[in-house]
Amino acid sequence: MKQIIPLVVAALVGVGAYFAFVHEPNATVAQVASTELAAPSSSESVNNADGDADAEVDISTIPDILIGNPDAPVTVIEYASPTCPHCATFANEVLPGFIEAYVDTGKVYLITRPFVRNVLDAAVFMLAEAAGPDNYHNVVATYFKTQTTWASSDKPRDAILEIAKQLGFTQETFDAALTNQALFTGMEAVREQALNDFGLVGTPTFYVNGKTLSGDKTLEELAAAIDPLVPADFVAPTPVAADAMAPAADAMAPADAMAPAADAMAPAAQ
Template sequence: MQAFKNGPFSSKSRRQILAILAVTSLGLVGAVGIAASTIAPAHAQGATFPVDELMAKEALPDIVQGKADAPITIIEYASMTCSHCAAFHVETYPVLVKKYIDTGKVRFILREFPLDPLAAAGFMLARCAGPDKRDAMIDLLFNKQRYWAFTDKPLEALADLVKQTGMDQKSFDTCVNDQALYNKINEVRDRAAQKFGVNATPTFFINGKKVAGEMNPQIMEKELQPLLKKS
């Protein structure tokens, strides 16, 4: 599980991020942290929130997988540069899709919770791909995370990777320089931090119950099976 820091980056971290942005002409500025006074206290593992409250309108429209009337709703807050989030999407998410989403038992929503500007850029590219292709872009970025997120020139690697989807350099530059989209992605993150006490990724809400940390197939089964028995 990767933690969200309640405050601005250190000067060293800020310099490193700005250096990355300068090299690639990425027009996104500002630290990912939120002032501590605006953060709700972290809610304990297992805290429960009303699903209607969790499903309230966001700054960006939810991309929903599965049937609207599925008995289980899972909302995941993830960061594109979080290795634990990538592990979930590579190892557990395919099982979730096959066994629960495609069979009408679960509706699943992934929401943006970027831990750094690079993660925000990844989410921006997924949104720029369009609603029908957003999840496929998310899958690509998580599956290939180590090839772009942990390299010397991550944004150059990211640009090369998304060319596989048909996105050219001009479209890439236009997308990652969209300040309005950047702000909306951070609004989604900020609401999760302030309203639901999300402070690390991945964090899941399963029918309103908070489950923080990487979820392998066994943990997922343990969470979902009792809910299906009740439905």
């Protein structure tokens, strides 16, 4: 399977506009670790003519990030990208209320998956994985909160590093996180699975018990899809501990190991 890093295409689709993408072949993990990391362009585009749709992919190196009640009547899978403005809006403005209303009450089992559109996305997700499962959401949430600072910087690698240091990374652990080839390859596999198997066409995308919801969604729009799936006699279990998906107040020390891989749940074909 080729090393592929997607380029951003600022394509607004319909009323609920969201970012679509294509990808450029032959980029490697070295570009993620490079001091030449480039900010995503709002106008770059290439033809998606060199993909590996038939290539075998291995997602076992990328564990799903799981929050909530595994026996919940509704499973929501979210694909998001750190450089996607609509993903940031959802993470910053909608997700906390969604977790409170649906995840903490045991109604929804939330699975989040990385969708890498460019080298900056890859860098953020690689740092989150290096921080360990307990800190993963705080790392991603911090970069969503500060997206306008680092994603538009003329020196994005330096900006990402400064934020990483606030999260407990050192120069050494930062560099190590960005040279994890197995993780980089696994994230490519997750992206290719979403594109080729699940028909994902932009971020953010949600799968609600297999039903596809594309684009940024309000809490009310998600509720309209979820509420009919929750039995009228549903009784909430013992409160489920869930991360608030907010930036940590204290610095976090990166973990040495990734969480064990979880079984992949494939969205139902539509």
